[in-house]
Amino acid sequence: MALPEQPAERHRRIGGDFTEKVAGTGDWDAPSPVPDWTARDVVRHLTEWLPSFLAAGSTVRLPSGPSVDDDPVGAWRTHVDAVQALLDDPATADLSLSNPHIGELPLDRAIDQFYTTDVFLHTWDLARATGQDDRLDPDFCSALLASMEPMDELLRSSGQYGPRVEVPTDADDQAKLIGFIGRDPFWKP
Secondary structure (H helix, E strand, C coil): CCCCCCCHHHHHHHHHHHHHHHHHHCCCCCEEECCCCCCHHHHHHHHHHHHHHHHHHCCCCCCCCCCCCHHHHHHHHHHHHHHHHHCCCHHHCCCEEECCCCEEHHHHHHHHHHHHHHHHHHHHHHHHHHHHCCCCCHHHHHHHHHHHHHHHHHHCCCCCCCCCCCCCCCCCCCHHHHHHCCCCCCCCC
16 A cells, blocks of 8 residues: 655645646736736745745745746745755654644644645646646545535635635536636636
8 A cells, every 4th residue: 555645745746747837837927717816926826825824833934036026937946946845854844833723733734734735726727827738636636625625614714715616517526626716617818
């Protein structure tokens, strides 16, 4: 039986997929499936919220890179490399994150649960915005959907997800997951 993927391994894979989408982006002002966001805003969101989340609940301070406005590719690469280095560092196993909403968690688990999952979901947004291949890992889509559906009311009340977008009953789990988080899985720019 294979061991479940560890946080560092999952981030390496998911961050790598997002990095490919960043590298393939030709129009940073292209609208995204997130209302009022462009492709650049997707990268901005991912590079800006995690550093403050970590700083508020741990001793970790991620290095800052170039501005997303000036260099979205450089900003993303600096950020994703810093997160990967943090997860690869054996000393991270001894760190925890404390947050009034989630309690205390091992740092690598908090990053995996909140941040890496967010990168995974926003990979679809960036791919759709920029006309790239938007297929996500079907097994991870299924696992996320199964873990999120029981928390539907809690997730909606957090303000992090829009109203569920209904999809056909025979839709695949990726379309169901995208609809669950409040995006139209059939959205086009």
